[in-house]
Amino acid sequence: MSSLTSSDKDAIKIKGNFVMYIWMFLFIFGGLIACVVLIQNGLKFESNYALIYLGGGLLFFPFFLYEAIWALPSLAPGKVxxxxxxxxxxxxxxxxxxxxxxxxxxxxxxxxxxxxxxxxxxxxxxxxxxxxxxxxxxxxxxxxxxxxxxxxxxxxxxxxxxxxxxxxxxxxxxxxxxxxxxxxxx
Incomplete structure (x- = not known):
C-alpha cells in the first residue's frame, strides 16, 4: 500500500484518547495483577476462600494475559x-x-x-x-x-x-x- 507523502500536509492522524489508554491499561494490567494476587493468596491456604481465590486467579489469568499480548502494539507512544x-x-x-x-x-x-x-x-x-x-x-x-x-x-x-x-x-x-x-x- 502507498504511504503518506509530503504532499499530504492536511492528513489527519487519529490517535488514541489518553483517557482510553488509562482505561485499557487499568483493565488489562490491573486484571493481570489481581489474578496474580488471587493466585498467591490462594496458594497460602490461610483462608476458607483459598480455593475460590486460586480458581478465580487461574481462570482469569489466561484471559488477561491474552488481552495484554493483543494490546502490546497499541502501547507505543504516539501510536497512530x-x-x-x-x-x-x-x-x-x-x-x-x-x-x-x-x-x-x-x-x-x-x-x-x-x-x-x-x-x-x-x-x-x-x-x-x-x-x-x-x-x-x-x-x-x-x-x-x-x-x-x-x-x-x-x-x-x-x-x-x-x-x-x-x-x-x-x-x-x-x-x-x-x-x-x-x-x-x-
Missing amino acids: LFTIIPGEKGKIVSKKREVQFSNIKNIDYKRNPINLFNEIHIETFDNKRIKFITYNLLHEVNFYDIFDEHVYPHLEENAKKVWDRKITNDQLLKSMEYERRNHDID
Missing part, C-alpha cells in the same frame, strides 16, 4: 491508529491498508469477538472487507464525529444513505442525544 487524508480524492490509511472515500460502500464500528477490541469494518464497492483495529483507544462517539466530519461529505450517495440510517438507528447515540453537524457541501 489510522490517518485520514481529506478531500474529494481522500482516503483512510493505516500501515498496511488504505481505502479511498469514493470506494466505501458501508462502514461499521464493531467489536472483534476474538480479541474484544473495537475495529472499523469497511466494505468497498469492489466487495473487499477492510479492517482498521483501534485497540479500544477510540471512543465510539469520537469515531462517529471523525467519520461524519471528514469522510461522510465525500461518500457516494448510496453510502451516505446507509450511514444516515445507521446513525439514526444507533441506540447509544439516541441515549446520548447525539447531534450531527450539517454536512451540506456544494
